[in-house]
Amino acid sequence: MQALPHPAFVVDTGGLIYGLNREAENLLGRRHPDRLQDLLSTPAEPCLKRLRAMTRSNIPRLLRLELPGQLPMIFHGRLLRAARNGDPALVLLVADNASAILGKFINLQYTQKKMARRLREDGRRHRELREEALRLKHLSETDPLTGLYNLRALEARVRRALSERPGRLGALVYVDLNDFKSVNDRYGHETGDLLLKAVSRKLTFPPQSKVITARIGGDEFALWMPDLSPGAGPQMVLGLRARVGLPYQIADGKGRTAELRLGVAIGVAFTPREADSYEALRRLADKRMYDDKPNRASRAPVAI
Numbered sequence: 001m002q003a004l005p006h007p008a009f010v011v012d013t014g015g016l017i018y019g020l021n022r023e024a025e026n027l028l029g030r031r032h033p034d035r036l037q038d039l040l041s042t043p044a045e046p047c048l049k050r051l052r053a054m055t056r057s058n059i060p061r062l063l064r065l066e067l068p069g070q071l072p073m074i075f076h077g078r079l080l081r082a083a084r085n086g087d088p089a090l091v092l093l094v095a096d097n098a099s100a101i102l103g104k105f106i107n108l109q110y111t112q113k114k115m116a117r118r119l120r121e122d123g124r125r126h127r128e129l130r131e132e133a134l135r136l137k138h139l140s141e142t143d144p145l146t147g148l149y150n151l152r153a154l155e156a157r158v159r160r161a162l163s164e165r166p167g168r169l170g171a172l173v174y175v176d177l178n179d180f181k182s183v184n185d186r187y188g189h190e191t192g193d194l195l196l197k198a199v200s201r202k203l204t205f206p207p208q209s210k211v212i213t214a215r216i217g218g219d220e221f222a223l224w225m226p227d228l229s230p231g232a233g234p235q236m237v238l239g240l241r242a243r244v245g246l247p248y249q250i251a252d253g254k255g256r257t258a259e260l261r262l263g264v265a266i267g268v269a270f271t272p273r274e275a276d277s278y279e280a281l282r283r284l285a286d287k288r289m290y291d292d293k294p295n296r297a298s299r300a301p302v303a304i
Contacts, residue, residue, distance in 0.1 A: 006095040007073075010080060011036050012088035013052045015044065023095075027070070042066045055079055055089040063093060143215040145193060146200035151222075154214035158224050159278050162271065170271050171228040172281040174289040175203065175240060178263035180219035191250050199262070202243040222285075230270045237266050265292040 001008050007024035011017050015036040020028075028039065037044030047063065054061050054077045063075045075093040083089040141153035149157070158172065177199065184192040196219065203221055205211035212224040228236060247259040267289030269281040 001092075004094060008095065009036065009075075009093045010090055011051065011093060012090055013048065013055055013083075014088065015048055015051065016088075018090060027067070036065075039067055040065060041068045051077070051091055054091050055082065062096075146197055146215050148200050148204070148221070149212060149214040151214060151216040154212060154216065154222055154224065155278060157212050158281070161224065161226060162276065162278060166276070167272050168226065169229050170224065170226045171230075171233065171236075172269050172271075172278075172285045173223040173225060173236075173240070174216075174267040174285040175221040175223070175244070176265045176289055176293070177219040177244075178265060178293065180262075183260070187250060195248055195250065195260070195262070198248055199244055202246070203240070228270070230273055233268050233270065237268065240264070240266060265289050267292060 001010070001019060001021040004021055004023065007027045008021045009017055009024055010019040017032075017034055017036055025032075033039060037047060040047060047065065050061070050063050054063075058079055060076050060078045063077045064072055065075060066072045074096040076096055077091050077093050079089065080092040081087075081090040141149055143150045161168070161170065180192070180195075183195060196215075200213070200215060200221070203213050203223065205213065205223075210226050214222045216222045225236070241264060244262055244264050247261050250258055250260050267285045267287065269275055269284035269288065271281060275281045275284055
């Protein structure tokens with residue numbers, strides 16, 4: 001052992017040190033514990049388990065030791081004496097020439113577990129960031145009161161529909177509740193908000209219809225209706241008036257229940273016949289909606 005140029009130990013499977021060379025003494029100092037596990041800065045059981053495995057074969061194995069104040073070191077372990085007559089098996093541990101480098105990487109099982117843990121953590125963090133991004137995107141695109149799309153989201157979807165399928169039939173529909181301010185003035189804003197939510201449900205279509213509904217102002221709504229032809233426009237407008245015009249039950253502020261009917265002004269612009277851009281559709285639908293208001297001024301909210 002003294003002739004070996006690298007630190008060397010003779011230990012039994014319990015970690016008791018039977019001998020060490022000068023290089024090992026220089027590494028540990030002349031006053032050192034009698035047991036290998038007392039030298040380690042890591043849990044001893046994995047080391048002892050590895051020592052016991054070395055006694056079951058003459059094939060050299062590697063052992064990684066972390067000593068206080070030292071870089072992790074790799075030792076070649078070989079069975080020196082098998083257990084016999086009650087004496088424990090002895091193992092010779094000799095430091096590898098490249099231990100300073102290999103010590104950082106040789107414990108593959110530990111490295112794999114550490115990498116797997118980091119991948120799981122990265123995956124969890126990625127999912128959290130993705131969910132947060134989706135949540136923020138949803139908040140940026142929806143009206144907080146009704147849950148419908150807002151004006152920004154509607155514009156983006158109409159522009160995309162027009163660019164993806166130029167010349168496709170479709171209609172941009174603007175809907176405004178007539179004299180809705182009187183509802184807030186008479187019944188309060190809380191009742192007004194409940195009515196707006198109810199109207200938003202009436203203007204919401206099944207997903208398979210591909211109709212996009214948005215709240216674009218206080219009491220203004222807009223719908224994008226793909227594949228709607230000008231010939232079907234009048235029937236569609238009648239249907240919307242009927243949907244929104246159904247009576248709503250509200251509290252009149254005195255603890256009594258009342259029914260209210262809402263009138264609406266509607267403007268429709270068709271693509272590609274009348275316009276082929278979002279800006280042109282918006283201007284035309286908005287103008288026709290306001291043109292519709294004087295004709296239906298008498299259809300302000302009516303208590304039944």
